[in-house]
Amino acid sequence: MLRVRAAVCRSWRGFRTFPCSSVEVTNEPILSFNEGSPERTELQEALARLRGGTEDVPCVVGDEHVWTKDIRYQLSPFNHSHKVARFCYADQELINKAIEASVAARREWDLKPVQDRAQILFKAADIISGPKRAEILAKTMIGQGKTVVQAEIDAAAELIDFFRFNAKHAIELQTQQPLDAAGSTNTMLYRGLEGFVAAVAPFNFTAIGGNLAGTPALMGNVVLWKPSDSAMSASYAVYRVLRDSGLPPNIVQFLPADGPVFGDAVTSSEHLAGINFTGSVPTFKRLWKQVAQNLDRYRNFPRLAGECGGKNFHFVHSSADVRSVVMGTIRSAFEYGGQKCSACSRMYVPDSLWPQIRTQLLGVLGDIRVGDPVDDFSTFFSAVIDDKSFARIKGWLDRARSSPSLSVLAGGTCDNRTGYFVDPTIIETKDPQDAIMSEEIFGPVLVVFVYPERSYKEVLQLIDSTSPYALTGAVFAQDKEVVEEAARVLRNAAGNYYVNDKSTGSIVAQQPFGGARASGTNDKPGGPHYVLRWTSPQVVKETHVPLTEWKYPYMG
Numbered sequence: 001m002l003r004v005r006a007a008v009c010r011s012w013r014g015f016r017t018f019p020c021s022s023v024e025v026t027n028e029p030i031l032s033f034n035e036g037s038p039e040r041t042e043l044q045e046a047l048a049r050l051r052g053g054t055e056d057v058p059c060v061v062g063d064e065h066v067w068t069k070d071i072r073y074q075l076s077p078f079n080h081s082h083k084v085a086r087f088c089y090a091d092q093e094l095i096n097k098a099i100e101a102s103v104a105a106r107r108e109w110d111l112k113p114v115q116d117r118a119q120i121l122f123k124a125a126d127i128i129s130g131p132k133r134a135e136i137l138a139k140t141m142i143g144q145g146k147t148v149v150q151a152e153i154d155a156a157a158e159l160i161d162f163f164r165f166n167a168k169h170a171i172e173l174q175t176q177q178p179l180d181a182a183g184s185t186n187t188m189l190y191r192g193l194e195g196f197v198a199a200v201a202p203f204n205f206t207a208i209g210g211n212l213a214g215t216p217a218l219m220g221n222v223v224l225w226k227p228s229d230s231a232m233s234a235s236y237a238v239y240r241v242l243r244d245s246g247l248p249p250n251i252v253q254f255l256p257a258d259g260p261v262f263g264d265a266v267t268s269s270e271h272l273a274g275i276n277f278t279g280s281v282p283t284f285k286r287l288w289k290q291v292a293q294n295l296d297r298y299r300n301f302p303r304l305a306g307e308c309g310g311k312n313f314h315f316v317h318s319s320a321d322v323r324s325v326v327m328g329t330i331r332s333a334f335e336y337g338g339q340k341c342s343a344c345s346r347m348y349v350p351d352s353l354w355p356q357i358r359t360q361l362l363g364v365l366g367d368i369r370v371g372d373p374v375d376d377f378s379t380f381f382s383a384v385i386d387d388k389s390f391a392r393i394k395g396w397l398d399r400a401r402s403s404p405s406l407s408v409l410a411g412g413t414c415d416n417r418t419g420y421f422v423d424p425t426i427i428e429t430k431d432p433q434d435a436i437m438s439e440e441i442f443g444p445v446l447v448v449f450v451y452p453e454r455s456y457k458e459v460l461q462l463i464d465s466t467s468p469y470a471l472t473g474a475v476f477a478q479d480k481e482v483v484e485e486a487a488r489v490l491r492n493a494a495g496n497y498y499v500n501d502k503s504t505g506s507i508v509a510q511q512p513f514g515g516a517r518a519s520g521t522n523d524k525p526g527g528p529h530y531v532l533r534w535t536s537p538q539v540v541k542e543t544h545v546p547l548t549e550w551k552y553p554y555m556g
Contacts, residue, residue: 155206268294
């Protein structure tokens with residue numbers, strides 16, 4: 001998987017050149033888990049070991065495992081009687097202690113050669129790819145309600161890719177140096193940020209948590225990692241892999257915490273250097289406002305990186321391939337119960353194709369299995385993450401049944417007696433400006449607006465202006481002129497834009513991910529520029545020819 005290529009980097013340690021390795025990596029293969037395969041056997045054994053058990057997950061500051069009195073539990077979404085993990089919330093005193101310990105460790109860590117820091121991520125990737133793969137997948141399935149394939153593309157392939165490609169990019173960044181001139185040498189040093197980075201992770205991707213904490217640490221930063229309550233077990237497994245791979249104590253502190261308590265503590269510290277965030281728009285706005293209010297406290301202007309979700313679209317033109325539209329939309333809208341930031345939530349279909357598309361969509365929905373992803377590997381998606389998510393989605397379903405402009409074509413039912421189950425739902429709207437077409441639902445709900453075939457140009461404008469988000473979107477059309485026109489109109493409507501493909505499924509190094517507008521700061525994790533976001537470069541000029549005169553020649 002790895003190939004080392006010799007290169008030359010420059011360092012200011014005596015202004016000397018030193019050998020630098022450039023590593024070529026490839027995307028981690030996605031395993032099949034077919035009947036009888038060794039990966040399926042290993043996963044089933046890991047699931048059996050975890051079945052019904054409760055894992056203790058402490059706060060970790062340095063090498064100290066700390067328990068506070070505020071005990072919480074992570075529940076399995078599809079069986080909420082199963083307490084997957086017992087953990088505690090860090091209080092403000094413990095968070096402040098973690099900040100002090102991190103800042104004290106920062107200088108030595110930042111001075112460590114980037115090749116040495118990168119080796120920790122390479123080793124972690126190898127461990128997740130091999131001996132820990134089944135365990136982390138099983139914890140993601142049980143704790144976050146993912147199916148086998150959804151856990152595999154997240155907690156294995158994507159996380160491994162984040163670690164390997166970011167380590168590669170960090171090493172190669174050292175080769176990007178300014179020009180020298182006659183008599184002098186110029187060197188760019190890629191320092192970590194002065195202070196600490198707060199990493200706030202979501203529930204829906206184990207890989208995102210590892211990346212939010214791991215990449216800033218790779219670049220010489222110290223990090224306070226606040227994992228999601230609903231992804232605690234898998235996140236702690238990733239943290240332990242990083243420590244087992246050589247990550248020193250106090251570089252990444254593992255701090256489960258109440259959101260407002262954590263936010264208040266980190267934004268009030270003079271040492272805050274950055275926030276690396278994935279989550280809701282209101283939470284990110286709250287953190288941004290707190291940073292703005294506290295600007296006079298900080299030694300630096302904190303870096304703020306955020307990914308906040310979307311209201312992602314599929315636009316279908318009359319020239320589209322109908323089967324491609326149907327299969328892509330089913331996967332995009334309903335895989336992982338629509339709980340992907342990139343999931344298709346609104347679709348625009350011409351009246352000429354709607355009868356075919358509707359018939360095929362409803363036909364597929366009749367075959368989709370919703371249930372326990374552990375006991376039944378044929379499950380297509382499972383329960384939504386928790387009671388709050390269930391209640392929010394149920395509110396949208398209730399609204400759809402009562403609104404004169406909305407018609408429930410399939411699904412629309414839910415049941416939380418055993419788990420937080422919501423059936424795959426398709427709703428047709430007569431009003432393309434209805435709130436259900438602009439607000440994020442984050443559940444297995446697809447809303448369709450059927451438009452007059454000849455009005456597709458107006459619909460493109462509508463797509464661009466309806467929602468405040470701009471994360472992902474897809475255009476299905478065989479007409480090349482339409483594809484080009486859509487690209488122009490929708491240029492700012494999506495950070496990840498697909499042509500004749502679904503709006504989900506971005507792959508590290510192939511489709512770096514992120515959007516703008518209300519979707520976030522579009523820093524594109526998974527791409528080569530992401531590592532630069534977490535550095536504070538310093539330029540050093542060394543002059544080899546002494547200056548001997550203060551006058552310029554023209555002065556005579």
